[in-house]
Amino acid sequence: MDIPTRLFKWKFSAMMVAGIMTAAGMNHSAIAQEDATEFPIAVQMYTLRDFGDLEEQLAAVRRSGVQAIETVGTQGVSAEELDALLAEHELKVISSHVPLDDLRNRLDETVAFNRTVGNDVLTLPYLDEQARPTDAEGWQELGRELGDIASQLSEEGFRLAYHNHDFEMEILEDKTALEHMLDAAGPELLVELDVAWVARGGLDPAEYVTRVEDRLFAVHAKDNASQGTAEEERGFATLGQGVLDWDSLLPAIDRAGVEWYIIEHDMPLDAEAVITEGHDFLRSELATLSDE
Known part of the structure; x- marks a missing residue:
């Protein structure tokens, strides 16, 4: 379908x-x-990191109307504790942000934790500056490593995705760094495309999504504020209230066959309002898109 x-x-x-x-x-x-x-809408829990304790954060997600989350690692609790909280708030995990060091050195433990909470997608969320390749060959080497990890995870019934920021949009030998990495990794490495960071990297997200449409697991649905505004929120805006052209972006994402839209804001002043209003915007836009 x-x-x-x-x-x-x-x-x-x-x-x-x-x-x-x-x-x-x-x-x-x-x-x-x-x-x-x-609707396939989730919330990245990083958005709520300063919103009380974990139980209060999950309650806020449930109030917003969203019923799925993407975790930040273990969320600071045991797998059994998280599983119980998910059941209490009727939420499910659709992905977990897992740092590169855990993928390299604690893969078995990471798989076991996520299997317990019912999640089967691990997403590499960020590369520390010292871990970032500086040329095309370096990105290709990292891609091959992630491709190998993706193959190991596949044997366990898991998938691996990569979440971008702006630095992966650097052009190296006529391709972005992200494309070099993906080409070297092979088809098992999926993409979680953060469209706000693509725009901050100087590229058009609606065009860029066509470059990764064969492996688009999810998009991080977030917005950029007008230049020079919202500085206390790192220049990000509530979804649909910023400068991204969602009229062109959402149809492009739709055509690419995305599985999940994940609401995120890096530094919200009102995290619950951000996820509630973002969810309302996405739900309305996706309903309209289905009529076209």
Whole structure:
């Protein structure tokens, strides 16, 4: 089933459920919660890192209407503790951000933790400056290493993805650093494309997504504020309230066959408002997209 067809069915199902619930006298919040289950939207927990303790963070995700998360490592708890909290708040994990050192040196433990909480995608979120290659050959070498790790994970029923920032958009020998890495890694290494960072790297996210459409696991759905504004939020904006052209970007992401839209903001002043408003924006836009 292709993505537009899925979106149509998601929307139709949500509308039918909402109509039944309205007739039964159920409130708008309950309808919103049910509607939210029909779209592949998640929240990156880094957005909520300063929002109370983990239980308060998960409660905020649930209030926003989102029912899936991407974790930051272990979230500082045991696998059993996280699994219990996920059950309590009716949330599921669709990816976990795992640093390169853990992929290299603690892969078995990382797999075991994520298997316990029901997650089967590990995503490399960031390269420290000293770990970043400086030329095309270095990026290709890193790609081959990540391709080998992806193959090991595949044997365990897991997948590996890579999350970009702006430095992977550097052009080296007529390709971006990210493309050099992906080409060398082979098809098992997937992409979690952060569209705001692509734009900050000087490229058009709607065009760039076509370069990785054969391996697009997810997008980090985030927005950039107008230049010189929102400096206290590192120049990021609530999704749909910034400068990215979502009218062209979302159809391009849709055509690429993305699996998940993951809401993120690097430094929000009001994290719960950011994920709630971001979810409302995405849900509305995806519903509109399914009508086209």
